[in-house]
Each structure stands twice: as C-alpha cells, then as structure tokens.
Amino acid sequence: MDYQSTEEGALVSRAQSGDDDAFQEIVQKYQSKVFSIIHGIVRQRNDVEDIAQQVFSKVYFSIRNFDYRSSLITWIYKITVNECFDYLRKKKVRKLVYESDLSEDEVRRVENTEPATDRAPRTDVRLAGQDYIVKLLAKVSEEERNLLMLKEVEGYSVEELAQMTSLNENTIKVKLFRARQKLVKAAQRLDRSPGTVA
Amino acid sequence: MHRIVEKELEDYLSGRGGRELTSHLTNCEQCRGEVAEMQTLSGLFGDLRAVEPVAVPLGFSNRLMLNINDRKSKSFLSIFAVDPGFTRKLALASLLCLAACGGYLATQPVDSVAPSDHTPEAVMASHDVSAPSDDPQHMDGMLVTLASYHQ
Ligand SMILES: [Zn+2]
Numbered sequence: 001m002d003y004q005s006t007e008e009g010a011l012v013s014r015a016q017s018g019d020d021d022a023f024q025e026i027v028q029k030y031q032s033k034v035f036s037i038i039h040g041i042v043r044q045r046n047d048v049e050d051i052a053q054q055v056f057s058k059v060y061f062s063i064r065n066f067d068y069r070s071s072l073i074t075w076i077y078k079i080t081v082n083e084c085f086d087y088l089r090k091k092k093v094r095k096l097v098y099e100s101d102l103s104e105d106e107v108r109r110v111e112n113t114e115p116a117t118d119r120a121p122r123t124d125v126r127l128a129g130q131d132y133i134v135k136l137l138a139k140v141s142e143e144e145r146n147l148l149m150l151k152e153v154e155g156y157s158v159e160e161l162a163q164m165t166s167l168n169e170n171t172i173k174v175k176l177f178r179a180r181q182k183l184v185k186a187a188q189r190l191d192r193s194p195g196t197v198a
Numbered sequence: 199m200h201r202i203v204e205k206e207l208e209d210y211l212s213g214r215g216g217r218e219l220t221s222h223l224t225n226c227e228q229c230r231g232e233v234a235e236m237q238t239l240s241g242l243f244g245d246l247r248a249v250e251p252v253a254v255p256l257g258f259s260n261r262l263m264l265n266i267n268d269r270k271s272k273s274f275l276s277i278f279a280v281d282p283g284f285t286r287k288l289a290l291a292s293l294l295c296l297a298a299c300g301g302y303l304a305t306q307p308v309d310s311v312a313p314s315d316h317t318p319e320a321v322m323a324s325h326d327v328s329a330p331s332d333d334p335q336h337m338d339g340m341l342v343t344l345a346s347y348h349q
Contacts, residue, residue, distance in 0.1 A: 129245035152243035
C-alpha cells in the first residue's frame with residue numbers, strides 16, 4: 001500500500017485541499033513530538049512555543065508541496081530541525097550585533113549576568129555535550145544534519161532511513177559516513193579555537 | 199580511510215555487526231583513530247533527546263490558528279499595500295482609463311453629447327397644454343424643470 005492511500009495520506013490530502021480540521025488533526029497528532037525535538041536542540045524553554053508556532057505555520061502554508069515521497073513525520077521532523085538551527089543562527093547573529101556595540105568590559109559583564117541556562121554548558125556535562133554537538137551540526141548541510149539526527153537521536157536504522165527518504169541503503173551509508181567525517185573535522189577545528197567555530 | 203569503514207560504519211556504531219570493520223580496526227591505526235572520534239561524537243547525540251516528556255502548553259493549537267489566520271489576512275492585504283510596483287501600475291492604469299474616456303467624450307459631436315430635447319423650447323413643448331394652466335403644482339413642476347436646465 002502506498003503512503004498516499006493510507007489513513008494519514010488521506011488526512012494530508014484533506015489538509016492540502018484547505019481543510020483546516022484536517023490540519024488541526026495533524027497538529028494534535030505531532031505537536032508533542034515537535035515540542036520534544038525543539039526542546040532537545042534549543043534549551044531556552046521560553047522560545048520553544050515560538051519555534052513550534054513557526055514549524056506548524058510552515059507546515060500549514062507549504063503542505064501543498066508535500067509530495068508523499070517521505071512520511072509526514074519525516075517531513076515535519078526536517079522542518080522542525082531546520083527551524084531550530086535557523087533560530088540558533090539568528091540568535092547568534094543578534095548576539096554578535098549586540099556585542100559589537102559594547103566594549104570588551106561590557107561584554108564580559110553582560111556574559112556574567114546572563115541567565116544560568118546560557119552558562120550551563122561550562123558546569124553541566126549534559127548541557128555541555130548538547131551545546132557542543134549543536135555547534136558541530138551547524139557546520140554540516142541540512143540534509144546531513146537531518147540524517148544524523150534521525151539516525152542518532154531518533155534511532156532509525158539505515159533500512160528505515162532508506163524507506164523514509166526513498167534512497168537506497170548504500171546511498172544512506174555513504175551520506176552518513178561523509179556527514180560524520182565533516183563532524184570530526186568541525187570538532188577538530190572547534191577544539192583548536194573554541195571561541196570561533198560556533 | 200579504507201572503504202570498509204564506509205561500508206560497515208553504521209552497523210559498527212550501532213553495535214549491530216560490522217565484524218569485518220572490527221577486525222580491520224585492530225590492524226589499521228589510521229582508521230582506528232578516526233572511527234574512535236566518530237564514536238565519541240555519536241555518543242553525544244544522546245544529549246539532544248529531551249530528558250523528560252515535554253508538555254504542550256495549554257491553548258497552543260488555538261494560538262497557532264490565530265497566528266495563521268493573522269498571517270493569511272496580512273498576506274492578502276499585502277497584495278495592495280506592500281507591493282509598490284502594483285500600486286504604481288494601478289495608478290497608471292486608472293490615468294490611462296481616464297484619459298481614454300476624456301478623449302472619447304472630447305471627440306464626440308456636440309449633438310450627441312447634449313440631446314436636443316433638453317432645450318427650453320423642447321421642455322416647454324413637452325408639457326401637456328391641455329392640462330389646466332392654473333394648477334399650481336403643474337406650474338411649479340415646469341419651473342423646476344426649467345431651473346434645473348439652467349443649472
Ligand atoms: Zn584502515
């Protein structure tokens with residue numbers, strides 16, 4: 001049975017024809033998953049809902065482009081991860097612009113008064129790991145990042161990834177291998193100059 | 199790095215096989231070093247999993263629909279407001295339309311513009327002479343018609 005003729009395929013097709021009830025069913029079904037993906041990548045609890053709003057707005061406005069080649073959750077997963085990294089990138093740009101207006105002493109003072117969550121990587125092992133891997137993932141392509149996340153965080157096997165993406169298993173293996181090589185290189189650069197790679 | 203790494207790395211990292219790679223690593227120092235780094239990074243991904251179930255804030259779905267409807271109405275209005283090109287084209291089209299209408303009216307013969315039956319004589323003649331001339335309403339009506347002609 002192809003995906004389009006499944007129950008979920010029918011739901012997507014209703015949403016594509018502008019049925020808001022169908023879209024809300026999709027939101028109900030996947031909102032919890034989306035929140036936990038965002039929460040895993042972005043630590044600021046206050047911003048989680050804003051990002052989730054962005055994710056589902058994108059789903060709403062681009063559902064017509066969904067082509068049934070992957071499952072709906074794979075597609076939503078990709079949008080969510082991209083949205084998180086986009087958020088982190090914008091936040092970093094804002095921080096750099098803000099800091100460029102301050103003297104070195106002022107920057108130091110601001111950093112020392114930032115909320116505990118932002119300084120946590122230095123004290124908490126788990127948050128340090130999270131911060132580190134997020135910085136490395138920002139250095140690979142969107143496709144590589146998604147594959148790595150689906151494999152490592154969501155625990156999908158190579159076979160499952162091949163089915164989800166309509167690629168063959170060998171291609172998935174090669175893509176993952178290259179993505180891992182890039183991560184190693186990014187880690188080496190980051191370890192050499194901690195303040196500049198992220 | 200040797201080809202065997204590319205082929206068996208995923209099985210090796212997930213602990214579901216990769217026997218050939220395992221034996222290769224015992225003999226190849228270069229691959230051993232790089233695979234060890236990949237393995238370390240692979241272990242860090244676990245930190246990206248939400249530790250506890252994340253509760254969806256109450257009313258999220260309602261706020262989302264409000265947000266979406268807001269964007270929809272904004273994008274509808276933006277067709278008129280935001281695109282300066284569209285506004286300029288609209289203004290130009292209106293001017294051309296006005297010029298075309300004006301040009302048409304100016305080139306028409308006077309007869310066709312002001313119908314001849316609106317002359318004072320025609321207005322007088324159109325009134326029923328047989329009607330009683332001392333009827334004040336009838337006289338007022340004729341005066342109004344003549345006055346509006348002069349205006
Ligand atoms: Zn080797």
